[in-house]
Amino acid sequence: xxxxxxxxxxxxxxxxxxxxxxxxxxxxxxxxxxxxxxxxxxxxxxxxxxxxxxxxxxxxxxxxxxxxxxxxxxxxxxxxxxxxxxxxxxxxxxxxxxxxxxxxxxxxxxxxxxxxxxxxxxxxxxxxxxxxxxxxxxxxxxxxxxxxxxxxxxxxxxxxxxxxxxxxxxxxxxxxxxxxxxxxxxxxx
Amino acid sequence: xxxxxxxxxxxxxxxxxxxxxxxxxxxxxxxxxxxxxxxxxxxxxxxxxxxxxxxxxxxxxxxxxxxxxxxxxxxxxxxxxxxxxxxxxxxxxxxxxxxxxxxxxxxxxxxxxxxxxxxxxxxxxxxxxxxxxxxxxxxxxxxxxxxxxxxxxxxxxxxxxxxxxxxxxxxxxxxxxxxxxxxxxxxxx
Numbered sequence: 537x538x539x540x541x542x543x544x545x546x547x548x549x550x551x552x553x554x555x556x557x558x559x560x561x562x563x564x565x566x567x568x569x570x571x572x573x574x575x576x577x578x579x580x581x582x583x584x585x586x587x588x589x590x591x592x593x594x595x596x597x598x599x600x601x602x603x604x605x606x607x608x609x610x611x612x613x614x615x616x617x618x619x620x621x622x623x624x625x626x627x628x629x630x631x632x633x634x635x636x637x638x639x640x641x642x643x644x645x646x647x648x649x650x651x652x653x654x655x656x657x658x659x660x661x662x663x664x665x666x667x668x669x670x671x672x673x674x675x676x677x678x679x680x681x682x683x684x685x686x687x688x689x690x691x692x693x694x695x696x697x698x699x700x701x702x703x704x705x706x707x708x709x710x711x712x713x714x715x716x717x718x719x720x721x722x723x724x725x
Numbered sequence: 726x727x728x729x730x731x732x733x734x735x736x737x738x739x740x741x742x743x744x745x746x747x748x749x750x751x752x753x754x755x756x757x758x759x760x761x762x763x764x765x766x767x768x769x770x771x772x773x774x775x776x777x778x779x780x781x782x783x784x785x786x787x788x789x790x791x792x793x794x795x796x797x798x799x800x801x802x803x804x805x806x807x808x809x810x811x812x813x814x815x816x817x818x819x820x821x822x823x824x825x826x827x828x829x830x831x832x833x834x835x836x837x838x839x840x841x842x843x844x845x846x847x848x849x850x851x852x853x854x855x856x857x858x859x860x861x862x863x864x865x866x867x868x869x870x871x872x873x874x875x876x877x878x879x880x881x882x883x884x885x886x887x888x889x890x891x892x893x894x895x896x897x898x899x900x901x902x903x904x905x906x907x908x909x910x911x912x913x914x
Contacts, residue, residue: 565838566801568794595783595803602791605757612755614784649754 537577540712541724543570544690550717554692562661562689563596568603574711575603578659578687581709582608585684587657589613591650591676593643593668597660600689604659613650615643615672630674632667643671650679663688663710666697673706690714693725726766729878729901730913732759739906743881751878752785752850757792763900764792767848767876770898771797774873776846778802780839780865782832782857786849789878793848802839804832804861819863821856832860839868852877852899855886862895879903882914 549557561567578600590612592601598614605612618629619641629644650656658672669686676683685707691698693715698708713725738746750756767789779801781790787803794801807818808830818833839845847861858875865872874896880887882904887897902914 559835560837564802564805564835566791566794566803568791568801569798571791572795595787595805598784598787599791599801602755602757602760602788603795605755606761606792606795609758612757612788613753614755616753616784646748646753648749 537711566599571603575607578604579607582657586655587684589654590657590659591672592659601659615645618642628675628678630671632671645675650681652680654681655684656681657684658686661689663691663698664695666701726900755788760792764796767793768796775844776873778843779846779848780861781848790848804834807831817864817867819860821860834864839870841869843870844873845870846873847875850878852880852887853884855890
C-alpha cells in the first residue's frame with residue numbers, strides 16, 4: 537500500500553533497538569481518516585473470503601480491527617492479556633512471549649465469542665517475530681474455528697515471523713513490509 | 726438512545742456485585758454496525774463543539790473512540806495504563822483508583838499528542854464512579870487543552886460519578902443511563 541509506505545517515510549521514526557515508531561498515526565495517536573483507508577485495503581484483500589469475525593489482541597491492534605470490522609460489516613473480538621494463567625473452563629487461552637518486555641503473558645478469549653462456525657481474520661498493528669499471531673491462531677484452533685488469514689499494518693521482514701508463518705501455510709497480508717531500516721533510511725520489500 | 730436501551734435489555738446480563746455484562750456487543754465482542762450507530766449519536770451531540778481530538782483509555786474505551794473519531798473526522802489518542810509511575814518528563818500522567826481491581830494505576834499520554842490548542846472530547850464505555858474520566862480530565866488540564874465534554878456508552882447512575890462530574894461543570898452525554906438494576910429488571914433514567 538503506497539500511502540502506508542509514504543506515511544512511514546514521512547512520519548515514522550527509527551529508534552535504537554530496531555524500533556519503528558509510528559505513534560503519531562498508528563498507535564497512541566490514530567489518524568482516523570488514514571485508518572479508514574487501511575481498513576478498505578484489508579477489505580479488498582479479504583472480501584471474497586467469507587470472513588465472519590475479526591480477532592485481535594489488546595490494545596494496539598484494536599483500532600485497525602475496529603475500522604476493518606466496520607468496513608467488512610463483521611463483529612470484532614479482542615483477546616485480553618493476563619499475567620496469570622488462572623483461566624476458568626469457559627475461555628480459550630494461550631501463552632505468548634513478548635521480546636519487547638521479555639516476559640510471558642496469557643491471552644484469553646471467552647468461548648462464547650469464537651465458535652466452530654467462525655471464519656476468522658486476525659488483525660494486528662505489527663508483525664515482527666510472529667508470537668502474538670501464533671497465540672491468536674492457537675485460540676482459533678482451540679475453538680475449531682477456521683483461520684482465513686492475517687492482516688497487519690506493518691511487517692518487519694528483517695525479523696522472520698511473517699516468513700515462518702507463510703511457510704506454515706498461513707496467508708499474511710501486510711500493508712507495508714519493511715525489509716531493512718537504519719537511522720536515515722527505511723527500505724520496503 | 727432508545728436502541729442502546731433495547732440492546733441492554735435484550736443482550737445485557739446483570740451479574741452479582743452490580744456488574745452489567747454487555748460483552749457480546751460492547752466489549753470483548755463488538756457489534757461494529759451498532760458501534761457505528763453509537764458513534765453517529767455522539768457526533769450529533771458534539772458536532773457544533775469544534776472538537777479537535779478524542780481522548781480515551783485502553784482498552785475497552787478504544788472501539789467507541791475509534792468509531793466516533795472516524796465519524797467526526799478527528800484523531801484519537803489513547804492513554805496507556807501503567808502499574809508503575811516511572812514516567813519521563815515527556816508525558817502527562819495521573820493516578821486512577823480502580824474499584825473493580827482495588828488497585829491504583831497510572832495513565833499516561835505523551836506530551837506531543839495533547840496540546841493547548843486541542844479541544845478534547847473524552848470517550849469511554851462505562852461511567853460508574855467517574856475515576857477514569859477524572860484521570861483523563863487531569864491529563865487535559867496538564868496539557869492546558871480545553872475539555873469539551875465526555876461521552877460514554879453506559880452510565881450507572883446508582884454510582885454517583887456522573888452526577889458529581891456534572892456538579893463540577895463537566896458536560897456528560899450517556900447513550901444509556903441505568904438508574905437501577907436487579908437480576909430481573911434494568912430501569913433507565
